[in-house]
Amino acid sequence: MALPLAVTGQDVIGQARTGTGKTYAFGIPMLQRIGKPRKNRKKPRGLVVVPTRELALQVTEDLITAGGKLGSRVLSVYGGRAYEPQIEALKLGVDVIVGTPGRLLDLVKQKHLDLGQIQMLVLDEADRMLDLGFLPDIERIIKLVPDTRQTMLFSATMPGEIVALSRRYLNRPTHVRAENHDVEAEATPQTTQYVWRVHRMDKIEILARLLQCEGRGLTMVFCETKRACDMVSEQLQDRGFASAAVHGDLGQGQREQALRAFRNGKVDVLVATDVAARGIDIDDVTHVVNYDCPQDEKAYVHRIGRTGRAGRTGVAVTFVEWEELTRWKLINGALNLSFTEPEETYSTSPHIYSELGIPEGTKGVLPHAKRSRAGLAAEEIEDLGETGRVRSRGRRDRDRDEERRRERPARTRQRRRTRGGRDPEETMTAETPAVTVPEEPAEPVPTAEPPATPPVxxxxxxxxxxxxxxxxxxxxxxxxxxxxxxxxxxxxxxxxxxxxxxxxxxxxxxxxxxDTRPRPEPERIVPPNPFTVIFQSPDLATDDDDIAPSAASERAQQRRRPARSRGPRRN
Known part of the structure; x- marks a missing residue:
């Protein structure tokens, strides 16, 4: 529905369910309007702004696939990578740029990117791009592009306030919906949903048994915080599952390593924050687990939209803790779901075995016979020339670094305290030091034999x-x-x-x-511990000295003194 309008150059607000091909809805018209690349054309004509780095890579791959016959030059620019390769590609000339707002503004500020000839601007995941986090950067980018352009917005969720805000930047747009009902009020029909009320300490045990259900393929587990991602990933690895974590505290090379291992099947469990909930399209994702309850209905729709894509079926399981029931009821009411009161569930509850097809007797540890995945270590980290430091993945990496430090040879150099170039112990015990004469580089010092002891x-x-x-x-x-x-x-x-x-x-x-007599060795004071400092002052008192009286004795002596007699008073 959006293709005829986009080809004619009209502004479009596109809204469709996840996995329905929104990328090609704006990619094909953009490539067609730009046409074949020309040698004398260096500045880009199309611009696609996305919220995450992973989505930038995916959109770039889709546009390269769509424009393969045309030979269109598509470049992705995002943070975490070195500037030099992106700058060299811009100098050679590009037709379409796909990037995140931060890196786009950095290249414009460095005068390596010129947006003065943009003919078509696309905001993918527009509801995320127009919220309070990205809105200032988006406004600066819109000021850099020409006023006479075509602007298109695409997202799976498009709240009313976002639509009202987007009309400030569009010229008489057409709102196109791929369904009769709002996506916000209808969940993905190809996905079977389960909502359970669980205890926080039992969630990892339920997850470990859920991952052993029949017919499970690749699985995505969504957590609320970065620390929770690391914790869940480490615990799953300890239980025998091939898992990897993706969140914002990891370097770009580590994030791409985890996604490649997940796509290639070396890792079958990807634990991520909402950074991987937007637009990531990975085949054979059969299960999605909301380990932490989503913040709102939009996050819930995008999370469970990672499965059941392109006509496939999937399973979505959501864990709701007791203190999250109020938040879940708001999400349930906004999406018109039938899970107002989630069923209380534990790792030993019979219904999790029957609903998900988990074999009876399954425990929370994967048997050794089923551990066939190569794991994250089998996927190499690509050298991207990262601008930031590479973060540690958690306890396992810290333990590995500790083992490497232990394998290093011990230092053999021993530092010893000396006094005048000699050991203080030898100085204290030596009877008589030898004669020392300063050395002269020009003339050697004449030596004399010690004379015999003269008789008295x-x-x-x-x-x-x-x-x-x-x-x-x-x-x-x-x-x-x-x-x-x-x-x-x-x-x-x-x-x-x-x-x-x-x-x-x-x-x-x-x-x-x-004088051949040995010098007396001074008395040594050995403190109880090396951090105690002892000061010994000389005793200056003698036997003839009187003991100083105390203040109390002085006052008593003054009271015993007789009062001085006074003479007769004169009248």
Missing amino acids: SEAPARPRRVRGRLKGLNPEVSLDAFEAPAPASMTASDIDAEAPAYIQPTIEEAGGQM
Whole structure:
């Protein structure tokens, strides 16, 4: 119905059930109006704006398939990929651009993309594009395209307020519906729906048994949050199922890896947020499970629309917790469903076995004989030159990184604290240090043999004092000044007592013969733990010092003192 109007150049608001081919409804007229590509034509003539990256890839593939005979140049631009390949493709020239609002505005700001020759503008999933999240970006894009253009809006759900808002950007549009009733008031007839009231702690057990029903193919599980996606995917993997997660916290390469593995059959359970609920067309999706209750009726229609597409049949199961009953009643009333009071269900309830065809005796763990899927690891991650960091998928990736760190060889280098280039323990226990003379690169230092210990009864000459340390002397100075024998009347202790403190180390280092007694080792203080700091102050008190009185004793002494007598008062 929309093709004749779109080919003639009229503005169209298209509304049809999911899986009915809305992409070709605007893709074929766009390719026909643009015509065959020309070498001198570099700027794009058609623009398709989509809300998600996965939908951009899918629309691009459909347009390439539709325009295969024409040779139309179609380019998809979205975030998460490197800018360089997209910029090179724009320089070579394109006919149709399919992209997300953020990357389109970035390329326009960098002056790599010119939207001044756009003849046809399409907003896919228009109800999502015109909400409060994307509306500012959409308004900026509309200002960049010419006023004389053809604009088309397509979506499975088109609320009245979105239709009223869209008339601001369209010129006398024609609202085309593929059915007699609103899609919002009619669910997908090819999909069998089940709504159960479940407990939060029992949902994963029910899901594990549901995934073992007869005739199940690919299955999509929708969660409300990104963390819930990771949690459900990890628990399913622990139970033996080949599952993968898709949400906004993953890198673009990881998201495309999961979708490729799901399409190729290496993974049969895809756990995702609503990012995969819009427009994703994957064959052989037989079951859809709403692990968390949808936020509104539009989200419910788009979620269960991933199955029962193109005339096929499917099964949709929705879990509703006790605190979500009010929200579900609003969804049930808006869609005129017959699940006002969902049936209370547990993993041991008999009706889940009979309604879904689950074999009797099935448990929540997949038997080893049925684990035939290759898994997500069998699909390689494509190097996309991602602009952002690659996020971790969860606990399994963290455990794998931890194992890799454990496999690394241990560090063999040991750092040891030294004092002056020597071990402090050796310094404390050494009896007498050796003579050290600073090295000179030009001239070697002359070495002298240590003299023999002179007898006490020989030469009465007094040793000459040396002002300064050996390290500060000229290397050419002979060491004879330190070899003078001590007088007979003096002992080594007398020399030590008479020599100043700053000369004492020099005399001992000079020959090591003046005082051979071992130095006393200072007392060591061992703290109870290495983080305790102990300060030891010297005791300056002597035995003759009086003990200072306390404040109480001073006050008592003042009270015992007699009062000073006063003279007679004078009149």
